[in-house]
Amino acid sequence: MPLELKDLTVLLIEPSSTQSKYLLNVLSEQTIEKVDVCSTGLQALATAQKQQPDLIISTMYLDDMNAIELLKHLRQDEATQDLNFMLVSSETDMKMLDDIKQAGVLAVLPKPFDKRDLSTALNAARDTIEVDQIQLNDIDIDSLVGLIVDDSKTARRHVLKLLNACGIENTFEAENGLEAIEILKSETVDFIISDYNMPHMNGEELANYLRQSEYSYLPILMVTSEQDSSRLSAVRQAGVCALFDKTIGPASLKDALRAALNS
Known part of the structure; x- marks a missing residue:
């Protein structure tokens, strides 16, 4: 039930x-x-x-x-x-x-x-x-691998919990954009969920780097409490698929993943 x-x-x-x-x-x-x-x-x-x-x-x-x-x-x-x-x-x-x-x-x-x-x-x-598996056309959810990028360990745990609620168990974690790039060099991932404000390389810088690299195909979702409209506009122009507040729930994340992975 x-x-x-x-x-x-x-x-x-x-x-x-x-x-x-x-x-x-x-x-x-x-x-x-x-x-x-x-x-x-x-x-x-x-x-x-x-x-x-x-x-x-x-x-x-x-x-x-x-x-x-x-x-x-x-x-x-x-x-x-x-x-x-x-x-x-x-x-x-x-x-x-x-x-x-x-x-x-x-x-x-x-x-x-x-x-x-x-x-x-x-x-x-x-x-x-209650884990409610996402329905993703032609995609095996058990094989999906995500990369969570956030300098806050607590925030990463929160995103991981949301992904688990969506049925996604396979993930890597990075504290900033530079660490994320190093992970991408050695591991295969299907999507990235990144924070905006991070030291060394923030979310916008990471998105710009990926857009011009061999990883340009990767969908990026950004979870941030950033309020500056000009910064958020620049992030969208960098190729981010979706922007969310840090209070995102499983249903919204699920819909965004479905759209990003089936695009």
Whole structure:
């Protein structure tokens, strides 16, 4: 039987009892009833380590830590490092939002949030748990090999988890464009998923290099929190197949891979 939203277990971290009740009602509308509620980061860490929920939903600011610090603790613990995380916050500081996206989150929803966006994020959480093989015309998914390029180990783990949810198990990893090129010289890959901002050689430089090399046939998907429109335009001109925010979900990644590999 396919996994349904009502099967998801959720850990809700919210110090406000009023906000907790509201979120519990919204989750109930989505048929999700298996929800544990914590008001502090330390309580959440203990609960997550013991029960390992399918999804953690947290506000940005708690009494004992913020969501960035909470995520760092979660990602450093082998028992909790791969847990799905969603932020619900009115925070507008781009630096803080970028920091939390770098840690690998399914969604960053504003307060108040659109319930349709919540539904999309919940479905993304379900998809990361239940492997749903992509249908790719004339391509054997078991033979696909991807190259993940990102200077953040946590971000690479997040992309790897999304690929695994799509049924893709064979991957190589590089911390920047230069390392990616060295891997390409010795290994055969079918697609590249790259970050934009990296030391030594960033995503745009990597895309430009590949476009003018023997690897010009490789589809490149770029996952980035970059906001500068001129930089993003330059990336598109470099031949990148698709651009995504770091909160990309399995369904969107799946569609992009299908389009890139069947083009």
